[in-house]
Amino acid sequence: MAADPASSDWNHRTxxxxxxxxxxxxxxxxxxxxxxxVLLHGWPEFWFTWRKSIPVLAETFDLIxxxxxxxxxxxxxxxxxxxxxxxxDLLALLDALEIERAGVVAHDVGAYVAQAATLAAPERIxxxxxFNCPYPGIGKRWVAPRQVNEIWYQSFNQLDWAPELLRSSxxxxxxxxxxxxxxxxxxxDAFADDLEAWIDNFLKxxxxxxxxxxxxxxxxARLALIRYxxxxxxxxxxxxxxxxxxxxxxLRSTWTDALADYFSDFTVETVPDAxxxxxxxxxxxxxxxxxxxFSRPTES
Numbered sequence: 001m002a003a004d005p006a007s008s009d010w011n012h013r014t015x016x017x018x019x020x021x022x023x024x025x026x027x028x029x030x031x032x033x034x035x036x037x038v039l040l041h042g043w044p045e046f047w048f049t050w051r052k053s054i055p056v057l058a059e060t061f062d063l064i065x066x067x068x069x070x071x072x073x074x075x076x077x078x079x080x081x082x083x084x085x086x087x088x089d090l091l092a093l094l095d096a097l098e099i100e101r102a103g104v105v106a107h108d109v110g111a112y113v114a115q116a117a118t119l120a121a122p123e124r125i126x127x128x129x130x131f132n133c134p135y136p137g138i139g140k141r142w143v144a145p146r147q148v149n150e151i152w153y154q155s156f157n158q159l160d161w162a163p164e165l166l167r168s169s170x171x172x173x174x175x176x177x178x179x180x181x182x183x184x185x186x187x188x189d190a191f192a193d194d195l196e197a198w199i200d201n202f203l204k205x206x207x208x209x210x211x212x213x214x215x216x217x218x219x220x221a222r223l224a225l226i227r228y229x230x231x232x233x234x235x236x237x238x239x240x241x242x243x244x245x246x247x248x249x250x251l252r253s254t255w256t257d258a259l260a261d262y263f264s265d266f267t268v269e270t271v272p273d274a275x276x277x278x279x280x281x282x283x284x285x286x287x288x289x290x291x292x293x294f295s296r297p298t299e300s
Contacts, residue, residue, distance in 0.1 A: 005048040005197050014073075018085070018092035023047070023073035024066035027058040035126065036099045037061040037294060038090070042108020042131075043211055044177055046072035046201050048194070049107070052283035053290070060291055061103075066093060068109065070210025072201060080216045087116035094124060103294045107131040107279060108251070109214055118236050128240040129290055131278045132251040137258025139230035142222065150250045153180065154222070157215040163208035173199050184276035186247030191280070230258065240266040241293045243286065245274035 010025045025047050037057065039050045047065040054063050067074035069081060069089055090113055094102055103126045106114035111133040118125045142151055156162055166173045177198050181191050191198060202208055225231065240263050246253045253270045260266075269289070274281045 015096045017096040018089045020075040027054045027063040034061045036102040038104050039065040040106040040110025056287045070213050076206040076210040086113040090117045101126050103127045105129040125238050130242045157212040186275035235264045237264045242268045244270045245278045246270050246272045247275035
């Protein structure tokens with residue numbers, strides 16, 4: 001039986017940070033033990049995407065799994081945010097929780113946020129663990145001939161009437177997310193155990209708009225990559241690990257080829273039998289790699 005995301009067993013909490021209310025789950029005792037580790041979800045996700053990792057990793061780490069602004073039960077500001085807003089949210093969350101330095105595990109949208117926060121405040125980040133990570137080195141490949149049909153959702157999610165369409169019935173919402181997540185996973189019914197929790201989440205007032213606001217916020221930067229190709233930026237110095245599913249059709253594992261232009265100290269491992277959601281599809285592998293990576297000594 002699938003876990004209930006609304007259960008009090010998950011230690012739901014909220015905090016004011018960067019001018020908004022951020023919902024997060026902090027797993028463990030009231031006085032958390034172990035080094036802090038923040039889990040940043042992607043899209044179409046919310047904190048519950050980490051449900052197979054939180055109880056296991058909480059044995060070693062002080063686990064914090066927030067909903068990004070606009071997602072889940074975090075606040076949904078009316079204005080379209082900037083990427084810097086999401087990064088500032090992460091740093092402000094650490095401040096509010098009195099955490100000086102934390103490791104970050106990030107997927108998809110969360111990977112954008114983790115990179116921006118690390119570039120802004122590298123001293124706050126103890127290490128980065130990525131799943132299927134968008135980064136500037138992808139460049140014009142977003143619209144390569146075999147790829148362009150895969151990114152239709154990036155335009156659809158910016159349509160003002162898209163939330164209205166998906167909210168027209170529970171079945172419409174289910175069709176959209178089930179097919180998207182199955183296709184990106186490379187599996188049929190990949191999220192069967194939790195699909196209804198996903199539908200419940202995105203049918204909450206404002207959650208479709210809140211998630212779609214991400215695509216509006218990054219569209220100018222994405223179009224610039226498509227027009228002009230990969231851009232230069234300072235390299236991220238934080239030690240980084242990339243665990244990348246080879247069956248992902250939207251963020252292809254072959255796109256790891258330019259990571260050295262953007263990261264100074266990194267390791268890549270690909271997973272042949274997983275797609276976009278490695279953390280959900282392969283939790284035992286995920287948990288073992290995260291634990292090993294963040295258990296290595298790092299410079300303070």
